[in-house]
Every structure is written in structure tokens, then in C-alpha cells.
Amino acid sequence: MSAQRPGPTTVSDYQLLFEHAGVGLLEIDFQGVIRRINANGAAFFGLSAASLVGEQVTTVTHPDDIARTVGALQQVITGATPLAVLDKRYLRADGEIVWSRSRVALLPSQSGTPDSVVAVIADITELKRAQQELEAMNVSLRATLEGSLLGLGIALEARDLETSGHTLRVTQRSLAIGAALGLDAELLDALRHGASLHDLGKLTIPDAVLLKPGRLDAEEWALMQTHAQNGYEIASRMPTLPPEALNVIRHHHERWDGSGYPLGLSGEAIPLLARIFAVCDVYDALTHARPYKPAWSAQAALAELRAQRGRHFDPQLVDLFVALFAEPGGTGPEATEGAAE
Missing domain, CATH: 1.10.3210.10 (Hypothetical protein af1432)
Structure with missing residues (x-):
């Protein structure tokens, strides 16, 4: 008995993948406005997806990392690089600073001309905190x-x-x-x-x-x-x-x-x-x-x-x-x- 081949992937299937991905996914237009964000992405910011859609991505970015964020978006939009990867800080709704490793690439469109990018954000806050603690210990040991x-x-x-x-x-x-x-x-x-x-x-x-x-x-x-x-x-x-x-x-x-x-x-x-x-x-x-x-x-x-x-x-x-x-x-x-x- 032969295995049944899966049917063609539908738009709803891609929507399910977007919603249930184990990392945060954002679609950001060329002006830096968030068009879509999945549940994991919204949870990372401590906000609802509905409250983030239509907002500039820089509004949730740590002020010291805004220039780097804009620079990474421009590199992808202009074609200077197919993928931008950067570690950056965001500001949660409760004021906590969180870290992500963000990967940004052009998002293909049905018209053939991209007008947005997709950003994959992985929470590395605990990793960064551990690194900072090790650096502080290293400074202390060096001083000693x-x-x-x-x-x-x-x-x-x-x-x-x-x-x-x-x-x-x-x-x-x-x-x-x-x-x-x-x-x-x-x-x-x-x-x-x-x-x-x-x-x-x-x-x-x-x-x-x-x-x-x-x-x-x-x-x-x-x-x-x-x-x-x-x-x-x-x-x-x-x-x-x-x-x-x-x-x-x-x-x-x-x-x-x-x-x-x-x-x-x-x-x-x-x-x-x-x-x-x-x-x-x-x-x-x-x-x-x-x-x-x-x-x-x-x-x-x-x-x-x-x-x-x-x-x-x-x-x-x-x-x-x-x-x-x-x-x-x-x-x-x-x-x-x-x-x-």
C-alpha cells in the first residue's frame, strides 16, 4: 500500500505556520511599520498583536539600538545584503529590557515586487544576562x-x-x-x-x-x-x-x-x-x-x-x-x- 502524498499547500496552511511558529515573526513594511505579527512575537513584547499592528517597529526598540535597526532594514531593502542578523534590545510593555537575535530578509510578494521584510526574532534575554554576569565577574577577577x-x-x-x-x-x-x-x-x-x-x-x-x-x-x-x-x-x-x-x-x-x-x-x-x-x-x-x-x-x-x-x-x-x-x-x-x- 503506497503512502498518501500530501495535497498542495494552501494560504491557510501558511497562516497556520505563521501563527504557530516557535519564534516571533513580524512583517514590516519599507517605512518600518508592523503589518503583521504572530502570537509568539506579540508575547515577546508583552502586548497584543492587534495593538502592535500599525506601529513603527522603532517604538518598541531600545533607543540605543534604533540606528542599528534602521540600518539593518535599509541594508535588506536596498539589496546590500540578502539577510541582516543583529542582536538588539526591545522595550516590553512593563518596561523590562529584552534581547532578541533578529534575522531580517525581504518578503516576496505575489506582485513580484517586494514591499516589506520578514523579521524572525528569537528571545536571547537569558543568554545576554548570563554573558553580562560573566563579564562582570571577569572585570572583578581582573581587578583582583x-x-x-x-x-x-x-x-x-x-x-x-x-x-x-x-x-x-x-x-x-x-x-x-x-x-x-x-x-x-x-x-x-x-x-x-x-x-x-x-x-x-x-x-x-x-x-x-x-x-x-x-x-x-x-x-x-x-x-x-x-x-x-x-x-x-x-x-x-x-x-x-x-x-x-x-x-x-x-x-x-x-x-x-x-x-x-x-x-x-x-x-x-x-x-x-x-x-x-x-x-x-x-x-x-x-x-x-x-x-x-x-x-x-x-x-x-x-x-x-x-x-x-x-x-x-x-x-x-x-x-x-x-x-x-x-x-x-x-x-x-x-x-x-x-x-x-
């Missing part, structure tokens, strides 16, 4: 991480007898230079984290060397130089730190002419973030007292940075630092070996 890293950097200051506020000052100046260079948010975050932990490796240096008030001998100086690599190895075990942040920790004592440590990198082979930080670190070390030197004036420290263009520092970064932070002041002593250690 950054606070923890900065706190650790400040704790390192205390052991190293650094001038109070060193970590915060060098971080802020480094970020100002990074912003002036147009670095994106991801690189600026890496610069912030690397700056906060730049001297992490000094945890491995004995107090007798780290806190020695006089000049280090050759053996002590060699031991002190290990802090950059040691800090990198410790920080590498922190899974949230990106490679660019690790570069700051490892390479902020490299020199433009290749005479730095730990790898003796030169020129642009030194990672950019480390080059940025090096200028800020040395300036702050010069302008604040240490056990082995008095504080220099800002003018004297800037003069030393200029003198080290193309030797210790990237010349362009020195010029940028001076342009951003030059201050009037007096003269100071000559450069002191180890001033940035």
Missing part, C-alpha cells in the same frame, strides 16, 4: 589580579628598601608612554602586570647583597644580575601572565647597545614593553634617594636619559619620555653605576 600583582610589587619595594611608591610611579609612567604609542588594551595590561612584578627575582638575592649600602664587588654584581632571569622563571609559573609581561620582567635591564643583561640583547631585539619600562625605571631610580646615592633633580635625570640615547635606551622612547614628563629643575650629580638596580 591587578590589585594582587601591584600589592606584591609594593611588598618587594619594602624588602629592597625602594622609595615608597616606586612601583606605582614606574607603572603609571610606563602606561602613559604605552598609550602615547597607541598600544592596545591587551598590551597595556601586559605592561602593567610586568611593571608591577619587574623586580620579582630580587626575592632570590641574599640580603647581604641586596641591601649592601656600598658598591657591589664583581661577584656580588654577578649575583645581583641573576634577578632578571630568576624573576622571569618565577613569573612563568603564573598562568595568567602573558608573554609580553614576562618580557618586561626578564629584559628590563637589557641595553640598546647590547651591554645589558641577562641576554645582551640590543636595539629592537629587546621587547618593546621592556624598552618602555627601562626608561621609566631608571628615571625613577635617579630622582629618588637610594642607600648608595642621593636623589637627583628631574632636570639632571632627564639630561642623563638624553645622554644615554642610543646607548642604554631606545632613542625614540627617550624623546617621547622627555616630551611627556619634562619638568623644570636644577642640576644634579653625574650618573651612578647601578642607579636602577
Whole structure:
């Protein structure tokens, strides 16, 4: 016995499909007026279908999404795209903001010339709320991480007898230079984290060397130089730190002419973030007292940075630092070996 073939689809069949579709369906004319809307669509807005027919679709659209809605309609109407898909907000009758993923396409007409579009709207309100909650949690976690890293950097200051506020000052100046260079948010975050932990490796240096008030001998100086690599190895075990942040920790004592440590990198082979930080670190070390030197004036420290263009520092970064932070002041002593250690 052969299966009975279905009969031809009638207009009433299409009407049933329209009314009982599991998503909201709207017919919108080229002027943005709602011609038809099914029960699911009306329920999404918290209104009756009869009250929505004849209304502009923008009257139920969130004000901040009206321009995007009009733009999507125009793209479809003009043929710029056969299908426009956008996530957008609507305002329910009770004032609640709801989200939909809307798909808009031309609706064929019996005359052959379309004069309306069909919009399929799927309720994604709960999905959007979940995304917003995750984003808020992520912001909170990032703030906690950054606070923890900065706190650790400040704790390192205390052991190293650094001038109070060193970590915060060098971080802020480094970020100002990074912003002036147009670095994106991801690189600026890496610069912030690397700056906060730049001297992490000094945890491995004995107090007798780290806190020695006089000049280090050759053996002590060699031991002190290990802090950059040691800090990198410790920080590498922190899974949230990106490679660019690790570069700051490892390479902020490299020199433009290749005479730095730990790898003796030169020129642009030194990672950019480390080059940025090096200028800020040395300036702050010069302008604040240490056990082995008095504080220099800002003018004297800037003069030393200029003198080290193309030797210790990237010349362009020195010029940028001076342009951003030059201050009037007096003269100071000559450069002191180890001033940035």
C-alpha cells in the first residue's frame, strides 16, 4: 500500500505556520511599520498583536539600538545584503529590557515586487544576562589580579628598601608612554602586570647583597644580575601572565647597545614593553634617594636619559619620555653605576 502524498499547500496552511511558529515573526513594511505579527512575537513584547499592528517597529526598540535597526532594514531593502542578523534590545510593555537575535530578509510578494521584510526574532534575554554576569565577574577577577600583582610589587619595594611608591610611579609612567604609542588594551595590561612584578627575582638575592649600602664587588654584581632571569622563571609559573609581561620582567635591564643583561640583547631585539619600562625605571631610580646615592633633580635625570640615547635606551622612547614628563629643575650629580638596580 503506497503512502498518501500530501495535497498542495494552501494560504491557510501558511497562516497556520505563521501563527504557530516557535519564534516571533513580524512583517514590516519599507517605512518600518508592523503589518503583521504572530502570537509568539506579540508575547515577546508583552502586548497584543492587534495593538502592535500599525506601529513603527522603532517604538518598541531600545533607543540605543534604533540606528542599528534602521540600518539593518535599509541594508535588506536596498539589496546590500540578502539577510541582516543583529542582536538588539526591545522595550516590553512593563518596561523590562529584552534581547532578541533578529534575522531580517525581504518578503516576496505575489506582485513580484517586494514591499516589506520578514523579521524572525528569537528571545536571547537569558543568554545576554548570563554573558553580562560573566563579564562582570571577569572585570572583578581582573581587578583582583591587578590589585594582587601591584600589592606584591609594593611588598618587594619594602624588602629592597625602594622609595615608597616606586612601583606605582614606574607603572603609571610606563602606561602613559604605552598609550602615547597607541598600544592596545591587551598590551597595556601586559605592561602593567610586568611593571608591577619587574623586580620579582630580587626575592632570590641574599640580603647581604641586596641591601649592601656600598658598591657591589664583581661577584656580588654577578649575583645581583641573576634577578632578571630568576624573576622571569618565577613569573612563568603564573598562568595568567602573558608573554609580553614576562618580557618586561626578564629584559628590563637589557641595553640598546647590547651591554645589558641577562641576554645582551640590543636595539629592537629587546621587547618593546621592556624598552618602555627601562626608561621609566631608571628615571625613577635617579630622582629618588637610594642607600648608595642621593636623589637627583628631574632636570639632571632627564639630561642623563638624553645622554644615554642610543646607548642604554631606545632613542625614540627617550624623546617621547622627555616630551611627556619634562619638568623644570636644577642640576644634579653625574650618573651612578647601578642607579636602577
